[in-house]
Amino acid sequence: MSVRPRTWTTKGVEHHGWVADYVDGNGNRQRKQFKLKRDAMAFEKRAATEVADGVHIAAGDSITVQQAGEDWIKAKQRAGREQATIAQYRQHLDLHINPAIGHVKLPALTPVLLSKFEDELHDAGRSTAMIKKVMVSLGSIIANAQKRGHAVRNVVRDMRGLGNGADARAEKRARGKLRVGTDIPTPDEVKAILGALRGHWRPLLMTAIFTGMRASELRGLAWADVDFAKGQAHVRQRADRYNAIGRPKSEAGDRVVPLPAPLVNVLREWRLVCPKKDTGKRDANGEPVKVLDLVFPNGQGKVESLGNIINRGLVPTQMRAGVTVETAEIDEDGKPVLAAKYTGMHALRHFNASWLINSVKAGGLGLSPKEVQERLGHSSIVITMNTYSHLFERLDDGSEMSAAAAALLG
Template sequence: MSIRKRTWTNGKGEEKTAWVVDYTDAKGVRRLKTFAKKKEADSFAATAKVEVREGVHVADSASARVKEAGAFWIASAEAAGLERSTVNQYRQHLDLHIVPLIGDTLLSKLSVPTIRAFEDDLRLKGRSPAMVRKLLISLGSLLADAQERGLVSRNAVREKSRSRHKGKDRRHERRQKGRLKVGIDIPTREEVKAIVAALEGRWRPLFLTAIFAGLRASELRGLRWQDVDLDKREVRVQQRADRFNDIGKPKSEAGERTVPIPPMVVNAMKEWKLAYSRPIVGKDDDNKPIREDARQSHLVFANGSGNVESLANIINRGLIPVQIAAGVSVATDKNDEDGNPIIAAKYTGMHALRHFYASWCINRPQDGGLGLPLKVVQERMGHSSVTMTADVYGHLFPRGDDADEMAAAERSFLA
């Protein structure tokens, strides 16, 4: 490997100088790379020498562009059998965010400063801290796939994640997001009581299970009768339905769990099982529908055809109308034909009920909760780690230094 100075005269008669690094890559191919400054040439030569020795060097001419590597990355995700929702999210990250900004950039040109500039561009374009983090994770995965294909020698995203900025970025994201608040993100006990009182028909067992078992919407939609043991009063989470209504495994290993259910849910389940609408499989001689025999493999909360119920139906036909009927609502800035404010449901997603379940598990028995320890709450929620549970719900746990307990401790100390 050598570095030499090159001098020439351009068409205007001006003398120009450049520095050329002359080397042979790991495949025995001679390479030339030109730099404006000797310092840059020396830096590249030092790095390339190590990479060639370790067999990981990739020349610019042998590298691919980000959008080309992205196509390989999507193909790898599909070949690995990832869920359609996951592959679809990867494709959205690539097509809507990554390619428009750095799609034509060579992989070999990506460095930590380049990734920082990409991150800054995302923020300037209004992406939230959470979205920026997700996009960087996707870009890092893309580069890891490209490394395995020999298209790039380094993963600048992974290098950046080991830098001092990682903790600072996470703290900033948490500050932007803020803690979950009762009455804003988490329904209050009074609101849940009103919702429970307003439940009827097919929505009663579904929402009672969501409120008092904490299942994710995907887990409710994938729940089978064979996973419900009414005698033992428990529900086993063994599968879930993704947003494409495909049945698959829970989100993580911890997602497979057994959750106890209270008598109210058991009774609602029994009533629902007796009235369970089995799928129509044909018509008899009198043109009346013939329904399939009830089987344990049937979905508990299936639609009228016996298939997976869509999340949109659960929210638009169940969650929102039930809240409005229960008075758990807010006035919007829009008016109806008579000039009255249009009323909307206060909580727009199923996860609000899951948040309530977590708070119910955490609250002390004297406050109407179960008073469970952190580890048990994690298991009930199906979180992959205690850290996740603590990060999301840690502030809800009762403190040992509240006013009443402090007063009792003071009286004991002074006695």
């Protein structure tokens, strides 16, 4: 192996550079050109170590980030990932990764290059959360390429240990804790919402409030999984944004949730008028055969869209209940236009979590963190505590602390 200077002329202009010349693990001679001698020497040193360890991949034998991305998408499809998840991966690849570094070969990826890539995403107006998702996808792309022998190191995952702990803490501080009355509906607001429920949105939103089920789980809930005798529902499936029915979000998502008696009664009534699914078959009289399938379908018995649930159910219900906020818009009388205070179904899930956590004295169930995790279907207790730890009752009461201090001093 050697590093030597190189001079060449292009259109009458003389150029100078440095070439790292070495033999790869297959006995083939390889050359890589650099502008600076120190870069060439650094590469030569790294290549020598990789060749000795039997893991070196020459640039000519590798593939670009874009090619690796396509292999990754196909691998995810073969693994049976949901259509919505594949679509998200495709967006990360086509909208963010390929335009910036899709042409770069995997061995050429460096921490400096990826830091610049992150800066460009930030300058383009991408949110911190989106940048994080894109980088996770990029790390997964390189990991898949490693398994196929196209890459030696995963630069993205190597970077995670370089100061990201402080970045994560700063991001968490900026995001702040979920606040009751801002992110989480108050008990009084939920009482008002319950009193304003109308029509077929009543059983759906009431179930969301009392079970904490995700919107996708509510949309995919089947009558076969509702046990009226035991007062519980088994979450076995969910509907993605393309209305495709699939498995729960995680293994922990497959769970049993209790149904309080008032909700059981509402669901019993709803079952009598719930739209049925057309099986595509005909009976002896030539009439369509329809069966009960989903608990909260649309008028045709098919999966209800999330947009309809929010825009036709959650938002109008809050407007009737007076759970609103003033907007910057002014009406013809010069008064601020009101809007629904909570714009997503996750607000009801947050309320359910707070209801599970609050003490019985405060009108809640007073469950332990582990029980809350199981009810909500979180894949890890860490998720539960990172999201809701501040809602659990603190035991270090001031009077108790004073008494303990007095005991130590006495």
